[in-house]
Amino acid sequence: MSRALGLTTSNTGYSTKKVQESAEFLKSKISIFPKIGIICGSGLSGIGDLVENKLVIKYEEIPSFVTSTVPGHKGQLVFGQLGGKDVMCMQGRFHPYEGYEAWVVGFPLRVMKLLGIEIVLITNAAGGINEKYSVGDFMLIKDHISFPGFGGFNTLRGHNDDSFGPRFPPMSDAYDKNLRQLMHESAKEANVDQYMRDGVYCQVAGPNFETIAELRMLRTLGADAVGMSTVQEVVTARHCGIRVVACSLVTNKCVLDYDTGLAPNHEEVLQTGKERAQAMQLLVTCFLRKLSLS
Numbered sequence: 001m002s003r004a005l006g007l008t009t010s011n012t013g014y015s016t017k018k019v020q021e022s023a024e025f026l027k028s029k030i031s032i033f034p035k036i037g038i039i040c041g042s043g044l045s046g047i048g049d050l051v052e053n054k055l056v057i058k059y060e061e062i063p064s065f066v067t068s069t070v071p072g073h074k075g076q077l078v079f080g081q082l083g084g085k086d087v088m089c090m091q092g093r094f095h096p097y098e099g100y101e102a103w104v105v106g107f108p109l110r111v112m113k114l115l116g117i118e119i120v121l122i123t124n125a126a127g128g129i130n131e132k133y134s135v136g137d138f139m140l141i142k143d144h145i146s147f148p149g150f151g152g153f154n155t156l157r158g159h160n161d162d163s164f165g166p167r168f169p170p171m172s173d174a175y176d177k178n179l180r181q182l183m184h185e186s187a188k189e190a191n192v193d194q195y196m197r198d199g200v201y202c203q204v205a206g207p208n209f210e211t212i213a214e215l216r217m218l219r220t221l222g223a224d225a226v227g228m229s230t231v232q233e234v235v236t237a238r239h240c241g242i243r244v245v246a247c248s249l250v251t252n253k254c255v256l257d258y259d260t261g262l263a264p265n266h267e268e269v270l271q272t273g274k275e276r277a278q279a280m281q282l283l284v285t286c287f288l289r290k291l292s293l294s
């Protein structure tokens with residue numbers, strides 16, 4: 001059985017031993033312990049390319065890490081410096097639609113916790129539902145709705161390891177107010193504030209894009225953008241006390257009308273990522289420069 005299959009079947013929750021093994025492996029490779037984690041969304045791995053004095057570790061080498069199977073996700077960890085801060089950057093994430101259990105998707109966040117990460121900056125590619133949004137906008141996530149979560153696809157399902165966090169963690173403060181404020185200030189400094197929105201991210205399971213009726217429903221429910229990731233990472237991070245700031249790149253406008261003949265596709269998502277890579281990198285770098293760590 002492959003490692004990936006070993007993690008996707010018959011497990012109903014995190015194995016603390018596996019988290020510790022991964023963390024110990026990484027500790028044996030690094031000499032500087034960053035306090036900031038970064039997760040690159042689809043087409044946004046350029047953030048990791050900017051890291052200086054890189055130490056790159058492929059996911060295949062890390063015990064209990066699975067592989068990134070999606071184009072636009074490199075599948076490696078990058079340690080080094082960005083914006084004057086030590087960072088640990090995931091170039092590639094794990095998505096539920098790849099067949100991974102919820103806890104597998106959130107697993108790297110627990111490893112981050114054991115390595116001493118205090119803040120995680122999460123990015124993703126998302127479809128814009130809010131009619132005021134344009135392709136290329138950034139949406140600072142202020143809250144989320146998770147359909148997989150409502151359906152029981154939750155990283156915290158199963159045994160609760162109290163050493164990480166409580167059985168019933170709140171999520172009303174999932175997206176850190178002060179970090180969001182700092183991101184807005186960074187957007188001004190990076191001269192991208194005209195593209196900056198605040199909104200609600202809605203996670204769906206994917207991998208198919210939404211029907212028009214589904215998108216109309218999501219709009220009615222208050223979703224501003226829709227994507228297929230992020231929430232398992234956020235829930236895992238918040239459970240163990242890692243502060244979260246998350247930003248979507250609106251890679252496509254969701255089609256909410258019949259008869260337009262328009263349809264989203266992954267190539268368009270990656271293309272927008274490419275076109276907006278520099279702006280996103282500038283925003284992230286400015287944010288890191290302004291961030292003061294305890």
Ligand SMILES: O=P(O)(O)O[C@@H]1C[C@H](O)[C@@H](CO)O1
Nearest residue numbers: 041042124125228229266269
């Ligand atoms: O990893 P993210 O959430 O950035 O990727 C989005 C959602 C799907 O994986 C993909 C669809 O094109 O982009």
Ligand SMILES: Nc1nc2[nH]cnc2c(=O)[nH]1
Nearest residue numbers: 125126127226227228269
């Ligand atoms: N579900 C979903 N995910 C996306 N990721 C990027 N664009 C989209 C979209 O339109 N829908």
